[in-house]
Amino acid sequence: NLDWDLRTDLPGASSTDRSFRIDYVNNCFLKDGARFRYISGSIHYFRVPPAYWKDRLLKMYMSGLNAVQIYVPWNYHEPQPGVYNFSGDRDLEKFLNLVAELDLLVILRPGPYICAEWEMGGLPSWLLTKPDIALRTTDSDYLQAVDRWLGVLLPKIKPHLYHNGGNIISVQVENEYGSYYACDYNYMRHLLGVFRASLGEEVVLFTTDGTSASELKCGTLQGLYATVDFGPEENVTEAFMLQRLYEPKGPLVNSEYYTGWLDYWGEAHSTKSAKKVANSLQKILEMGANVNMYMFQGGTNFGYWSGADYKDGYKPITTSYDYDAPLSEAGDPTDKLYIIRSVISKFQELPAGPMPPPTPKFAYGYVSVPQVSESWNGIAVDTSCGFCSAFQAHGFMLYRTLLPQEIVESALLSASGNGVHDLAYVLLNGEYQGTLERDRVNGINISGQLGDTLDLVVESMGRINFGANDSDFKGLIHNITLGTSILSDWIIYPLDIDTAVAHAWPPTAQSSSGHRGPAFYTGTFTTPGISEDSYLKLPGWTKGQVWINGFNLGRFWPVRGPQQTLYVPGSFLSGSAINTLVVLELQEAPDNPKVLFVSRPLLNVTYNYTHKDRK
Numbered sequence: 101n102l103d104w105d106l107r108t109d110l111p112g113a114s115s116t117d118r119s120f121r122i123d124y125v126n127n128c129f130l131k132d133g134a135r136f137r138y139i140s141g142s143i144h145y146f147r148v149p150p151a152y153w154k155d156r157l158l159k160m161y162m163s164g165l166n167a168v169q170i171y172v173p174w175n176y177h178e179p180q181p182g183v184y185n186f187s188g189d190r191d192l193e194k195f196l197n198l199v200a201e202l203d204l205l206v207i208l209r210p211g212p213y214i215c216a217e218w219e220m221g222g223l224p225s226w227l228l229t230k231p232d233i234a235l236r237t238t239d240s241d242y243l244q245a246v247d248r249w250l251g252v253l254l255p256k257i258k259p260h261l262y263h264n265g266g267n268i269i270s271v272q273v274e275n276e277y278g279s280y281y282a283c284d285y286n287y288m289r290h291l292l293g294v295f296r297a298s299l300g301e302e303v304v305l306f307t308t309d310g311t312s313a314s315e316l317k318c319g320t321l322q323g324l325y326a327t328v329d330f331g332p333e334e335n336v337t338e339a340f341m342l343q344r345l346y347e348p349k350g351p352l353v354n355s356e357y358y359t360g361w362l363d364y365w366g367e368a369h370s371t372k373s374a375k376k377v378a379n380s381l382q383k384i385l386e387m388g389a390n391v392n393m394y395m396f397q398g399g400t401n402f403g404y405w406s407g408a409d410y411k412d413g414y415k416p417i418t419t420s421y422d423y424d425a426p427l428s429e430a431g432d433p434t435d436k437l438y439i440i441r442s443v444i445s446k447f448q449e450l451p452a453g454p455m456p457p458p459t460p461k462f463a464y465g466y467v468s469v470p471q472v473s474e475s476w477n478g479i480a481v482d483t484s485c486g487f488c489s490a491f492q493a494h495g496f497m498l499y500r501t502l503l504p505q506e507i508v509e510s511a512l513l514s515a516s517g518n519g520v521h522d523l524a525y526v527l528l529n530g531e532y533q534g535t536l537e538r539d540r541v542n543g544i545n546i547s548g549q550l551g552d553t554l555d556l557v558v559e560s561m562g563r564i565n566f567g568a569n570d571s572d573f574k575g576l577i578h579n580i581t582l583g584t585s586i587l588s589d590w591i592i593y594p595l596d597i598d599t600a601v602a603h604a605w606p607p608t609a610q611s612s613s614g615h616r617g618p619a620f621y622t623g624t625f626t627t628p629g630i631s632e633d634s635y636l637k638l639p640g641w642t643k644g645q646v647w648i649n650g651f652n653l654g655r656f657w658p659v660r661g662p663q664q665t666l667y668v669p670g671s672f673l674s675g676s677a678i679n680t681l682v683v684l685e686l687q688e689a690p691d692n693p694k695v696l697f698v699s700r701p702l703l704n705v706t707y708n709y710t711h712k713d714r715k
């Protein structure tokens with residue numbers, strides 16, 4: 101039976117010492133010696149522009165939350181081995197201090213793996229330079245990298261622990277490890293040792309797993325408090341009974357109560373009924389349980405940061421991480437937030453004062469973006485550096501070879517072993533031929549002359565963050581065949597487009613060629629005295645990437661959906677200088693290339709995708 105104790109007559113803080121502990125007698129947390137139950141929400145600082153961190157956190161506080169839960173993505177902070185970035189939009193301690201300013205506590209989840217629909221679940225892709233590395237195990241190379249990373253991160257965290265004067269009340273070790281094939285207890289023991297050695301004996305360390313015996317069997321460990329995650333579809337009592345199998349005493353905790361869900365390109369937008377979310381939340385709170393709502397503020401996968409799942413094929417995550425969360429992608433309070441807030445008000449006093457309003461949105465209208473060039477040479481790539489050893493974690497690579505024979509009739513260009521990871525845009529002498537796509541399009545017919553230049557622009561759509569047991573390498577990972585022969589003598593070029601775009605690229609030379617295949621389009625616009633949020637719609641475009649003033653807004657794919665607009669934070673715009681737009685279209689742009697700024701998002705329009713490659 102679930103013997104949760106609702107006594108409220110526990111002693112108050114016995115001294116001035118700050119402490120946050122588990123009370124195994126009264127089945128609760130104790131903060132400074134007094135019973136404490138957290139009502140928390142997840143926010144990812146890495147998915148919200150820093151200019152809006154305080155705005156979102158204030159709305160979370162005004163919603164009645166007393167804590168926030170955050171991940172720390174390892175790959176966001178260690179882009180190259182031994183190179184660390186904790187500044188600007190990666191200033192973790194600035195974010196933690198903002199949370200403290202708002203009198204909110206923190207549940208920290210530093211991984212090292214975090215899942216989160218984030219590129220490679222937060223693990224840095226440079227780990228894969230050891231091709232046979234066994235991620236999330238006691239693999240010595242993996243543990244060496246983990247120890248070096250935690251040796252940098254955890255000392256930064258320690259002063260922010262609650263008992264040290266900060267606001268971090270608990271720290272999660274790994275993430276749903278019970279869902280992973282390896283079930284390597286020595287790995288979890290190693291992590292427990294590292295966390296304890298660095299953070300001390302007092303901090304509450306915990307694990308989170310789904311509510312199945314198999315998940316809890318491999319995800320839990322003696323010395324780590326076992327918590328569970330489940331959404332409104334599950335029976336609350338039954339879910340917590342599974343937690344009780346591993347934690348017969350102590351607080352009930354749902355570390356991820358799903359308020360919404362993630363979106364995949366090409367599939368319907370996910371939503372969860374506010375009423376169902378609120379009803380189940382009320383049951384959780386009535387049981388005296390602690391809860392973290394995942395997500396409370398979703399945000400955006402800017403740049404190339406979105407991850408992917410693997411379920412009957414590769415399923416990339418969309419740029420928007422709206423998650424149908426109580427705070428929208430743009431941080432606007434939704435009806436779901438107010439319904440949740442009224443449930444919370446039954447259990448704890450809400451802060452006085454009004455909920456901050458939605459941030460103003462502005463429809464800047466159409467912006468013309470004429471094509472600037474259709475060839476890769478001299479654009480964003482130094483084609484003199486084939487076979488460069490330069491490590492490139494994200495985005496695009498150019499694979500170039502020459503046709504080894506004349507093809508009078510057409511011949512099938514094919515990716516054996518489903519080896520295009522993840523899309524390859526095929527050009528012959530610079531003319532677009534079509535697209536190969538992982539798990540969808542394994543071959544297209546081409547014809548050409550001996551010695552013609554065959555280019556494959558290969559795009560990574562994000563490394564798998566959940567559901568696959570082997571590493572998700574990107575690029576051409578198996579042979580490409582033409583007819584019956586294997587193509588060889590490839591030269592590989594990294595396409596560092598972001599560096600080029602950030603440095604006042606592109607060239608102004610207009611191009612008159614047709615709008616098919618990978619090409620860049622650019623335009624400028626002014627918004628005199630205004631730099632309010634907006635949404636970018638690309639009617640008539642197919643698939644690509646957008647930069648505004650050098651900021652990489654993320655991927656667009658309107659022919660797939662469900663996302664039809666990209667969130668444009670006002671903080672990326674200038675109300676005094678000229679704003680520059682760069683659009684990389686990978687397949688086909690509209691004849692009169694222009695884009696449209698609108699004041700409302702459109703995240704739920706999916707087209708039934710049947711591959712009709714536009715020859």
Ligand SMILES: CCCC/N=C1\SC[C@@H]2[C@H](O)[C@H](O)[C@@H](O)CN12
Nearest residue numbers: 214215216217275276356362566
């Ligand atoms: C049925 C799939 C379970 C995979 N777990 C998921 S999908 C959405 C969330 C986030 O990824 C979160 O980072 C995971 O811990 C739990 N979860």
